[in-house]
Amino acid sequence: MTAHFNHTIIASTDPAEMAGFYRDLLEADDAPSWGPFVNIVIGGGVLLQFAAPPTEFPPQHYAYLLDDEHFDRAHARITESGRAHWADPQRSRPGEINHEHGGRGVYLLDPSGHYLELITRPYL
Missing domain, CATH: 3.30.720.120 (Signal recognition particle alu RNA binding heterodimer, srp9/1)
Known part of the structure; x- marks a missing residue:
């Protein structure tokens, strides 16, 4: 490849x-x-x-793989800033993170309205 x-x-x-x-x-x-x-x-x-x-543009989805320490720092920035975040892409679990794929993940919106996903383990 x-x-x-x-x-x-x-x-x-x-x-x-x-x-x-x-x-x-x-x-x-x-x-x-x-x-x-x-x-x-x-x-x-x-x-x-x-x-x-x-x-005008439709919102897109961007996922970023972080190591555990970086995820902790990013999650702290998100929560300390009061930025809305969710454990799921449907936004039904506000203020939470998930523990899927053997790691952790969180969803949030960037300042232009795109969906960001931060994960600690790849899907594949």
Whole structure:
């Protein structure tokens, strides 16, 4: 298998705010930005590019695999900020985390309304 994920553009109502939110939550590094993009880089050299789209956009789902210590720090940031979060994608278990797939997980919305999932164990 030679394909590796390289980058994605995440539609953003405020690209700078989104980059800051993701940078803090994912403990990402800044990356050079250009044109309409505000960029950060996460593990494996994956570039996340935030840009305002020319039209309205539907919310997307983005899942991030964190180690246990990073998950603890991210969950603490989420709860300390008062940000709504759920144990499930249906949002029926507010304020909780799940213990599925042999790890832990949590769902939340980013500042542009995308669904984020933070997990400590991969599905596969």
